[in-house]
Amino acid sequence: MLYGRERERAAVDALLDGARGGRSGVLLLRGEPGIGKTAVLEYAVAAAGDGFRVVRATGVEYEAELPFAGLSLLLSSGLDRLDALPGPQRRSLEGAFGLGEPAGGADRLLTGLATLGLLAELASEQPLLCVVDDVQWLDRSSLDALLIAARRLQAEGVALLLAARDTGAGEDAGGAEVGVGVGAGEGGPARPGTAVGPLAGLPELRLTGLAEPDAVRLLDDRSGAARTGPALTGPARRRLLAEAAGNPLALVELPSTEADLASGGLALTSRLRIAFHGQVTGLPPATQTLLLVAAAEENGELDVVLAAAAALGAGADALEPAERAGLVAVGTDRRFAFRHPLLRAAVLQRAPLQQRLAAHRALGEVLEEGDRRTWHLALAATTPDAGLADALERTAARAEARGAHGGAAAAYERAAGLTPDRDGATRRLVLAAEAATEEGKLELAEALADRAGARTDSVFAHALLDQVRAVAHFWRGAYPAAYRLLLDAAATDIEPAHAARMLLQAFHAAWYVGEEPVATVLDRLAALPLGADEPLAPLARHLPAAVLPALGRPAGPLPDVRATAAAARKAGAESPVDLVQLCGATLVLGRDHETLELAAELTAEARVKGTVGVLPTLQFFLAEAELFHGRHRDAEVTATEGLALARDTGQAQWTSQLASLLACVAALAGADERCAELAAAALVPGSAAPAAGEPWAHWALALLDLGRGRAAAAADRLHTLTTGPYRHHVGATRAVPDLVEAAVRLGEPERAAEPYERFARWAAAAGTPWAEALRLRCQALLGPDELAESAYRAALDLHEGAHRPFERARTALLYGEWLRRERRRTDARPHLGAALEVFERLGVEPWADRARTELTATGTAAPAPAAAEGALTVLTPQELQIARLAARGLTNRDIAAQLFLSPRTVGHHLYKAYPKLGIASRTELAALFRA
Numbered sequence: 001m002l003y004g005r006e007r008e009r010a011a012v013d014a015l016l017d018g019a020r021g022g023r024s025g026v027l028l029l030r031g032e033p034g035i036g037k038t039a040v041l042e043y044a045v046a047a048a049g050d051g052f053r054v055v056r057a058t059g060v061e062y063e064a065e066l067p068f069a070g071l072s073l074l075l076s077s078g079l080d081r082l083d084a085l086p087g088p089q090r091r092s093l094e095g096a097f098g099l100g101e102p103a104g105g106a107d108r109l110l111t112g113l114a115t116l117g118l119l120a121e122l123a124s125e126q127p128l129l130c131v132v133d134d135v136q137w138l139d140r141s142s143l144d145a146l147l148i149a150a151r152r153l154q155a156e157g158v159a160l161l162l163a164a165r166d167t168g169a170g171e172d173a174g175g176a177e178v179g180v181g182v183g184a185g186e187g188g189p190a191r192p193g194t195a196v197g198p199l200a201g202l203p204e205l206r207l208t209g210l211a212e213p214d215a216v217r218l219l220d221d222r223s224g225a226a227r228t229g230p231a232l233t234g235p236a237r238r239r240l241l242a243e244a245a246g247n248p249l250a251l252v253e254l255p256s257t258e259a260d261l262a263s264g265g266l267a268l269t270s271r272l273r274i275a276f277h278g279q280v281t282g283l284p285p286a287t288q289t290l291l292l293v294a295a296a297e298e299n300g301e302l303d304v305v306l307a308a309a310a311a312l313g314a315g316a317d318a319l320e321p322a323e324r325a326g327l328v329a330v331g332t333d334r335r336f337a338f339r340h341p342l343l344r345a346a347v348l349q350r351a352p353l354q355q356r357l358a359a360h361r362a363l364g365e366v367l368e369e370g371d372r373r374t375w376h377l378a379l380a381a382t383t384p385d386a387g388l389a390d391a392l393e394r395t396a397a398r399a400e401a402r403g404a405h406g407g408a409a410a411a412y413e414r415a416a417g418l419t420p421d422r423d424g425a426t427r428r429l430v431l432a433a434e435a436a437t438e439e440g441k442l443e444l445a446e447a448l449a450d451r452a453g454a455r456t457d458s459v460f461a462h463a464l465l466d467q468v469r470a471v472a473h474f475w476r477g478a479y480p481a482a483y484r485l486l487l488d489a490a491a492t493d494i495e496p497a498h499a500a501r502m503l504l505q506a507f508h509a510a511w512y513v514g515e516e517p518v519a520t521v522l523d524r525l526a527a528l529p530l531g532a533d534e535p536l537a538p539l540a541r542h543l544p545a546a547v548l549p550a551l552g553r554p555a556g557p558l559p560d561v562r563a564t565a566a567a568a569r570k571a572g573a574e575s576p577v578d579l580v581q582l583c584g585a586t587l588v589l590g591r592d593h594e595t596l597e598l599a600a601e602l603t604a605e606a607r608v609k610g611t612v613g614v615l616p617t618l619q620f621f622l623a624e625a626e627l628f629h630g631r632h633r634d635a636e637v638t639a640t641e642g643l644a645l646a647r648d649t650g651q652a653q654w655t656s657q658l659a660s661l662l663a664c665v666a667a668l669a670g671a672d673e674r675c676a677e678l679a680a681a682a683l684v685p686g687s688a689a690p691a692a693g694e695p696w697a698h699w700a701l702a703l704l705d706l707g708r709g710r711a712a713a714a715a716d717r718l719h720t721l722t723t724g725p726y727r728h729h730v731g732a733t734r735a736v737p738d739l740v741e742a743a744v745r746l747g748e749p750e751r752a753a754e755p756y757e758r759f760a761r762w763a764a765a766a767g768t769p770w771a772e773a774l775r776l777r778c779q780a781l782l783g784p785d786e787l788a789e790s791a792y793r794a795a796l797d798l799h800e801g802a803h804r805p806f807e808r809a810r811t812a813l814l815y816g817e818w819l820r821r822e823r824r825r826t827d828a829r830p831h832l833g834a835a836l837e838v839f840e841r842l843g844v845e846p847w848a849d850r851a852r853t854e855l856t857a858t859g860t861a862a863p864a865p866a867a868a869e870g871a872l873t874v875l876t877p878q879e880l881q882i883a884r885l886a887a888r889g890l891t892n893r894d895i896a897a898q899l900f901l902s903p904r905t906v907g908h909h910l911y912k913a914y915p916k917l918g919i920a921s922r923t924e925l926a927a928l929f930r931a
Contacts, residue, residue: 002043003248004214005036011205012044015159019127020051022904024153028135028199029163031207033269033342034249037163040207041131044161052129052159053122058337059137061345062298064375064414067404068096069298070142071115074132081121086897088610089114095402096141108141108403109612109649112148113900119149120156120902127157134341135164135199140439141404147198151648152901155908164199166206198650209246216241219251243268249340269342276346279327286318288347289355294328295347296359298372300335308362357382371395378414389418393428400435409435413448426455433468442472460498463489467502474509483509483517487524496528500536503528504581507543512692515551515728522548526555535573538564539581546585549765551728552758561586561594576602577614583621587730590766596625607898616646616654623661624730630806632842633873633880636665640877641899653692656682660693663700664731667707668806670845675704695726699735706742707846715742715751722755733762740778741814749782756782770807773798777811780818788818809838813851825858832858843873872917872928879913882906886922887929 002009011027018025029037045054057074079097082090092111094100122128135143150160210218219241244250250268253275280288290309297305306316322328329337338344348356357380364376374391381388396411412432419425429452436445449465456462470485486506490499503525510517526544530537541556542564548555565579573579579602586594599622606615619642626635643658645651660682666675679700682693691697698721705714718739721732736752736759743752756778763771773795780791792815799808813835819828832855839848852863872880885895892903892910899906919925 003218019159022157024156024158026150026160028202028204035207036248048129054129056131059134061137065407065410067141067399067407070138072097078122085117110610112145115145116149123157130160133163135162140406154905156902273346276343286314287321289314290318293359294336295344302334307366311362384420389415405435405438463492479512535571538567547588550589592625592628616642637877656691656693660696667700667704668844695729695731699731711742711745744781769798770802809835874916882909887926
């Protein structure tokens with residue numbers, strides 16, 4: 001029973017009530033060891049009753065990391081539902097659980113989304129309660145997958161209840177939290193997780209000590225049942241209540257005599273462990289041996305524990321004294337469960353080293369061939385063992401194939417320690433450092449790199465280790481250091497294919513350093529002697545040709561991007577991961593239509609393949625191209641989905657980029673508060689690195705100022721953006737016409753002179769009609785005045801057929817304003833009217849207001865403000881995205897597979913969308929889209 005805990009019970013009841021009503025919810029219970037988290041979890045299971053399906057797991061503190069061990073235990077009862085998942089998701093879980101061969105380079109983000117799908121399937125017939133205790137000790141791959149699912153739960157009827165211990169002062173805890181990382185290949189090096197740990201952002205309830213009346217009641221109720229020896233005297237009783245500070249475990253387990261209460265200044269957790277030591281010490285030696293084996297065995301499997309204990313001389317009858325003392329219990333699933341995790345830890349810590357090694361050796365010998373057997377034998381080894389080191393390397397490779405880079409790093413490192421020869425051990429340390437980098441464990445990666453570097457003179461090994469260090473520098477925001485390390489590493493005597501991959505990463509770092517470093521990297525890339533059959537050769541030729549002209553540097557002819565992508569695929573490049581940089585490169589020189597086509601194609605391919613990690617990068621580039629083409633609503637839908645994925649998967653860079661792009665969309669629509677909110681979010685990406693979305697965020701805020709008539713504020717922001725270190729970025733280049741407009745409005749055109757000259761050179765290099773139209777618009781604004789009209793007219797002519805309605809309307813607006821100032825009101829009206837019509841259709845309210853004001857000033861009554869065209873504008877971006885797919889005839893399950901949602905969530909959004917649209921069926925929805 002629970003003593004007190006009214007607040008906690010109310011929170012759990014609300015979570016369960018939501019699941020009964022079809023709403024999913026997550027609650028994280030936090031608190032110090034023994035504070036009652038497990039008791040609240042048990043209350044939840046009891047309160048759920050027969051109306052819920054219940055799945056549960058418990059994290060176990062363990063010396064090895066077995067990938068997906070916790071997730072496998074949690075979802076083992078639902079494996080019969082795997083066939084209901086989309087193919088890529090089903091295969092990802094089969095690979096994670098060892099039920100099928102993992103695909104090389106498995107996307108562990110997809111495993112998280114597959115976890116969401118399986119949870120939804122388990123909740124399809126009745127609500128699901130998912131209970132996970134000691135989350136801080138889950139293996140990293142299980143934790144990542146579970147949290148990705150947690151952050152995307154919506155309308156499945158799943159109640160996810162987690163419990164994690166605090167690791168504060170006086171806590172000698174293991175299992176410290178680390179950030180959720182994502183793998184390499186999403187447009188740059190491996191990404192570390194957030195700085196504040198993976199559980200950040202989940203709804204949280206922190207448990208504190210029991211109120212004094214409840215603590216007294218617990219002590220009185222348990223004193224007879226759980227204590228032996230003399231009863232506590234009045235002073236000792238008061239002292240115990242004071243020292244326990246409401247901690248239920250302390251009230252039950254601390255020594256029961258006044259003499260034993262002397263703490264010697266130890267932390268409460270340490271005193272509890274000492275108390276558990278005492279309880280174990282009084283047991284028969286065979287029982288102590290069996291408990292040690294059970295504590296060393298991570299899965300609690302009774303048959304395995306009994307077999308290993310028997311090998312050490314402890315028979316099955318040794319279990320009975322521990323059960324009688326209430327230290328362990330065996331469930332109906334034939335698994336051991338210690339009364340408390342601190343008891344398990346106490347058993348392990350009190351045992352001499354040789355006994356712990358013997359327990360691991362016995363477990364390894366009774367387990368079947370596999371990773372668990374290998375790890376136990378490795379933990380028991382005290383001398384180098386070549387065969388065992390080879391087996392552990394194979395374990396690491398399997399972990400990498402499943403996307404579990406943390407487990408791979410641990411296995412490679414231990415394998416290095418067991419390797420007899422120096423070169424072999426060094427090679428495995430290099431592999432461990434690379435795997436730790438992929439996991440986002442930057443400090444570990446650097447430490448491993450230093451250890452490996454001190455052991456070898458190999459040029460290639462040092463180049464790989466510098467690549468590891470460079471990635472760590474990059475994700476801490478030390479871009480110049482990362483750039484220099486990668487550039488130097490690529491210049492060593494290594495294979496051109498390795499150098500190409502390093503230079504592609506160096507390009508990413510150089511992009512945040514400045515134009516000169518970018519040009520240096522691209523010159524090196526262009527000069528690499530790559531054979532035509534090298535997968536990266538087409539990219540190495542395309543990037544310099546696409547980017548150098550935008551920097552005012554000569555380059556060869558620019559190949560068609562689709563031909564480059566086809567050649568790369570033919571040569572063996574991994575698509576879409578290796579091809580994503582093409583999407584960004586084509587934007588640099590204004591080939592937006594190429595990005596629009598390629599990014600859409602690669603996004604569709606990523607959905608089909610389940611390559612989820614690269615989607616936020618692709619969606620950023622796709623949304624940029626959609627925005628530049630005046631497809632503001634499409635850009636909002638694309639970027640909204642990308643931002644949700646980036647946040648759910650801990651991709652700080654793309655969270656910042658996509659939030660800043662959405663801030664631009666909000667600025668154009670005149671959504672002042674949303675623009676400011678998104679820009680602020682973009683400028684705080686959740687990591688130590690400077691915000692990757694900084695240029696776009698400042699452009700967004702400047703657009704908001706310009707649209708609202710705050711020309712001075714807009715000019716200040718835009719001048720800094722277009723003349724600073726990020727002036728070569730796509731957003732900064734496209735912001736120059738806005739600077740020209742703001743500066744001319746202020747009567748300070750000279751502020752835009754230098755940026756305009758660079759923009760003119762860029763437009764000439766781009767060679768596209770729309771870029772020249774924008775240059776002519778700038779020229780018309782900057783003067784001389786007698787040439788303004790011809791420039792405006794030429795710009796409008798070039799806008800025709802460019803499929804950029806917003807930019808054409810802005811040119812028409814500026815031309816109409818100029819005509820009105822020239823007292824040619826009749827000539828101005830058609831241009832202002834056309835601009836107003838487009839602005840209202842696009843929903844860009846500040847510009848529509850301006851056109852309406854100008855039209856009124858010509859003496860023509862402007863029409864009243866009109867809502868943005870179309871009934872679909874009432875839908876949220878996610879509702880619109882789902883409605884579009886439903887209108888095409890896709891089922892809820894098909895839509896869910898494409899958007900990485902559950903079918904019930906899709907149905908929930910359609911249920912909300914139909915009343916907004918005034919329809920009641922899919923048939924009407926399809927007709928609405930056709931109209």
